[in-house]
Amino acid sequence: MTASAWPRRTFLxxxxxSALALGLTGWTSLPATxxxxxxxxEEFAGLRAKWRDLILGTGFSPTAxxxxxxxxxxxxxxxxxxxxxxxxxxxLWPGLIWTDPDPDLDAESYAFSARVNDSYTRLSVMAQAFxxxxxxxxxxxxxxxxxxxxxxxxxxxxxxxxxxxxxNWWNWQIGSPQALMDTCVLIHDHLTQNQxxxxxxxxxxxxxxxxxxxxxxxxxxxxxxxxxxGIILRGVIGENPDKIALAARALTPVFPYxxxxxxxxxxxxxxxxxxxxxxxxxxSVLHDGVGRILALLRGSTWELNDPNTQLFLDxxxxxxxxxxxxxxxxxxxxxxxxSRQGTNDHLRAHGLLATLVLLGQGASPExxxxxxxxxxxxxxxxxxxxxxxxxxxxxxxxxxxxGLQDDTSVTAAPEPVGHRLFHHMDxxxxxxxxxxxxxxxASRRIAHYEFGNGEHARGYHTGAxxxxxxxxxxxxxxxxxxYWPTVDPYRLPGITASRKPLAxxxxxxxxxxxxxxxxxxxxxxxxxxxxxxxxxGLASTMSARxxxxxxxxxxxxxGAGIGSTDGLPVETTVDNRHLGTTGAPALTxxxxxxxxxxxxxxxxxxxxxxxxxxxxxxxxxxxAKVCAVREERTGAWKDINTGGSADPVTRRYxxxxxxxxxxxxxxxxxxxxxxxxxxRTTEHRSCDRxxxxxxxxxxxxxxxxxxxxxxxxxxxxxxxxxxxITTNAPASVLIRENRNGTATVVVSDPAxxxxxxxxxxxxxxxxxxxxxxxxxxxTTGHALTLAFGDLTAQAxxxxxxxxxxx
Numbered sequence: 001m002t003a004s005a006w007p008r009r010t011f012l013x014x015x016x017x018s019a020l021a022l023g024l025t026g027w028t029s030l031p032a033t034x035x036x037x038x039x040x041x042e043e044f045a046g047l048r049a050k051w052r053d054l055i056l057g058t059g060f061s062p063t064a065x066x067x068x069x070x071x072x073x074x075x076x077x078x079x080x081x082x083x084x085x086x087x088x089x090x091x092l093w094p095g096l097i098w099t100d101p102d103p104d105l106d107a108e109s110y111a112f113s114a115r116v117n118d119s120y121t122r123l124s125v126m127a128q129a130f131x132x133x134x135x136x137x138x139x140x141x142x143x144x145x146x147x148x149x150x151x152x153x154x155x156x157x158x159x160x161x162x163x164x165x166x167x168n169w170w171n172w173q174i175g176s177p178q179a180l181m182d183t184c185v186l187i188h189d190h191l192t193q194n195q196x197x198x199x200x201x202x203x204x205x206x207x208x209x210x211x212x213x214x215x216x217x218x219x220x221x222x223x224x225x226x227x228x229x230g231i232i233l234r235g236v237i238g239e240n241p242d243k244i245a246l247a248a249r250a251l252t253p254v255f256p257y258x259x260x261x262x263x264x265x266x267x268x269x270x271x272x273x274x275x276x277x278x279x280x281x282x283x284s285v286l287h288d289g290v291g292r293i294l295a296l297l298r299g300s301t302w303e304l305n306d307p308n309t310q311l312f313l314d315x316x317x318x319x320x321x322x323x324x325x326x327x328x329x330x331x332x333x334x335x336x337x338x339s340r341q342g343t344n345d346h347l348r349a350h351g352l353l354a355t356l357v358l359l360g361q362g363a364s365p366e367x368x369x370x371x372x373x374x375x376x377x378x379x380x381x382x383x384x385x386x387x388x389x390x391x392x393x394x395x396x397x398x399x400x401x402x403g404l405q406d407d408t409s410v411t412a413a414p415e416p417v418g419h420r421l422f423h424h425m426d427x428x429x430x431x432x433x434x435x436x437x438x439x440x441x442a443s444r445r446i447a448h449y450e451f452g453n454g455e456h457a458r459g460y461h462t463g464a465x466x467x468x469x470x471x472x473x474x475x476x477x478x479x480x481x482x483y484w485p486t487v488d489p490y491r492l493p494g495i496t497a498s499r500k501p502l503a504x505x506x507x508x509x510x511x512x513x514x515x516x517x518x519x520x521x522x523x524x525x526x527x528x529x530x531x532x533x534x535x536x537g538l539a540s541t542m543s544a545r546x547x548x549x550x551x552x553x554x555x556x557x558x559g560a561g562i563g564s565t566d567g568l569p570v571e572t573t574v575d576n577r578h579l580g581t582t583g584a585p586a587l588t589x590x591x592x593x594x595x596x597x598x599x600x601x602x603x604x605x606x607x608x609x610x611x612x613x614x615x616x617x618x619x620x621x622x623x624a625k626v627c628a629v630r631e632e633r634t635g636a637w638k639d640i641n642t643g644g645s646a647d648p649v650t651r652r653y654x655x656x657x658x659x660x661x662x663x664x665x666x667x668x669x670x671x672x673x674x675x676x677x678x679x680r681t682t683e684h685r686s687c688d689r690x691x692x693x694x695x696x697x698x699x700x701x702x703x704x705x706x707x708x709x710x711x712x713x714x715x716x717x718x719x720x721x722x723x724x725i726t727t728n729a730p731a732s733v734l735i736r737e738n739r740n741g742t743a744t745v746v747v748s749d750p751a752x753x754x755x756x757x758x759x760x761x762x763x764x765x766x767x768x769x770x771x772x773x774x775x776x777x778x779t780t781g782h783a784l785t786l787a788f789g790d791l792t793a794q795a796x797x798x799x800x801x802x803x804x805x806x
Contacts, residue, residue, distance in 0.1 A: 057399035062134035075135030103166030113167025117175035181233035255308035269424035280334035327382025354397035454642030467494025521750030561699025617682025710737035
């Protein structure tokens with residue numbers, strides 16, 4: 001086979017009109033066929049051409065950066081694969097042995113099955129280097145022959161209809177079929193019909209139609225999209241219209257919002273694996289897969305015209321955007337992905353940003369314009385790791401992002417100001433002009449964390465009230481530089497945890513351990529918010545009531561009812577700042593600068609405020625006992641992920657925490673986090689006694705009032721009265737008094753147990769301006785009384801009432 005075997009017409013279509021610009025010549029014409037056959041063949045050829053574009057990218061100059069470097073890197077990688085490929089019994093490359101001596105579904109077999117997928121992935125990379133310009137291997141006959149040889153070897157040895165799958169189902173049904181079919185698209189005209197038929201038969205064996213027959217088990221959410229992609233491409237390669245039609249129909253359950261299980265919810269939540277928030281992992285895969293499939297089938301016989309596709313497009317702004325900040329994807333919706341070496345919150349966002357640009361091409365003009373402005377803003381503000389500096393970015397993604405970057409008609413949009421409660425997945429995001437924050441919780445519905453495939457072995461406290469935050473021009477590197485293998489997993493920012501040692505993977509492989517805690521959630525008016533978590537420790541007797549009140553320049557953090565009988569200390573981590581390898585920012589406590597030497601520690605018995613230079617301020621209303629420590633911590637990626645390196649890495653940390661003592665009873669804490677505040681601002685806030693009033697901080701109720709903001713909020717763990725608010729059942733209540741004489745009252749039932757609820761606000765109200773449908777009765781006058789009906793079906797969603805004061 002030679003490069004000249006490529007039909008010119010097919011290649012030109014595949015390259016989106018850019019083939020001539022790349023200087024590629026010598027292509028022959030497609031053979032003439034009967035009109036009916038030609039029409040069908042032409043449509044399949046068109047789909048192959050589109051998919052080539054979606055793999056290779058279009059419209060870029062191979063001599064311009066970043067493409068020159070990306071193409072050179074692709075060539076270097078492919079050359080390495082070519083030089084080391086050595087077909088043998090049970091492997092295609094030394095070290096990637098797929099023959100399992102004891103084939104079953106255990107962890108060892110997972111590794112063997114992964115090597116089948118890895119081998120196909122390498123062949124796909126080699127095929128891309130063959131097709132792309134500027135790789136140094138463009139049109140290389142030896143490389144092409146190696147790819148075909150590799151496909152034949154894998155088929156003969158392992159990926160054929162006589163093989164019984166072992167290990168991880170994903171490698172057989174998703175990973176391998178995708179890489180195989182992608183490769184077949186790239187070198188389609190260099191394969192014989194017999195080869196294509198046999199490769200398609202293998203996909204039919206491992207990925208049968210029955211895999212998408214029911215929307216259940218492993219065939220939901222992102223997995224369903226991946227399965228459909230494999231079947232569609234198999235239909236494209238095998239020119240089987242029934243396969244494409246089947247997979248297109250099978251995509252339809254992905255689009256509507258769900259109320260239980262895996263998928264997108266109306267509030268923007270996304271769940272995969274039953275109980276794991278996964279917008280940054282499987283959600284990203286789902287968006288990428290759907291985006292590509294929509295682009296592939298657009299204008300074809302199988303174009304997706306399901307009206308529910310608009311619901312899916314809406315998730316760009318309701319689900320994805322709230323968790324992207326200045327070019328990073330927040331770790332608390334990426335689960336196991338945060339334990340993988342070679343990636344981080346910025347890298348995980350890069351591909352997704354390109355996906356949003358691609359999705360925009362099929363959205364309304366207004367949506368497309370908003371999304372392009374939004375993505376351009378993220379691209380420009382990511383000072384830590386700009387997407388177009390990512391050497392691992394695929395050519396299609398780089399071309400999409402570079403095209404947007406160069407589009408002078410698009411003005412970068414600023415980060416929005418707002419508050420979002422994702423009550424279906426126990427997550428909250430809070431966006432301000434100069435910073436953003438998010439809290440991660442667990443409940444009967446949402447797992448503490450997920451451990452599986454040997455990944456995320458020490459993520460057990462990531463659902464214990466982990467409070468992550470970033471500034472507009474500081475802190476974007478907090479979780480990006482070997483944070484997870486080096487941080488103390490018992491001292492994540494914001495968490496309350498027992499020092500009881502937990503086993504790696506505590507809770508079991510894919511266990512998804514969930515606490516027996518119902519009251520987790522809160523309220524929001526869209527700008528400010530109140531959040532609460534009844535925290536019960538993983539494999540621990542520790543329990544606590546934690547609340548966060550989200551304001552304009554700060555977050556008020558309260559804890560109460562903290563108790564344990566583990567026989568070990570319980571701590572609340574105020575913050576744990578990652579300092580890289582050499583960082584030593586000044587720590588000031590009550591106006592006194594503390595030592596910067598590594599290994600230093602101190603306990604401040606009655607601290608009023610603290611400040612970390614270039615990071616944040618911390619105010620302790622009424623004073624608090626605060627411990628501080630500077631330390632260098634050493635770990636290895638392999639400690640938290642069996643696929644990681646065992647090489648040690650060391651990073652510095654500056655930690656502020658409260659030690660509640662061994663087996664505390666009804667302990668508590670109170671602090672105010674001011675991201676980005678100066679030491680002067682922090683000191684002034686600590687002296688402003690009238691700014692914040694803590695109305696309650698007990699195991700029964702937690703609440704605050706900030707008079708300057710007209711803000712009052714109370715989390716009622718049990719019914720009662722706090723200040724001017726009374727409830728007859730557990731609830732979260734937020735009130736905003738506005739300068740125009742109106743007020744917004746927002747109420748929710750985070751525990752999802754209130755069959756009726758009455759809320760009384762002892763404030764003169766003249767009339768109701770609007771109310772949620774769940775309000776069954778309301779009285780005004782000297783006080784406002786609101787009666788709500790059964791709230792259990794509202795799943796903790798906020799119920800809003802607007803009133804006229806006076």
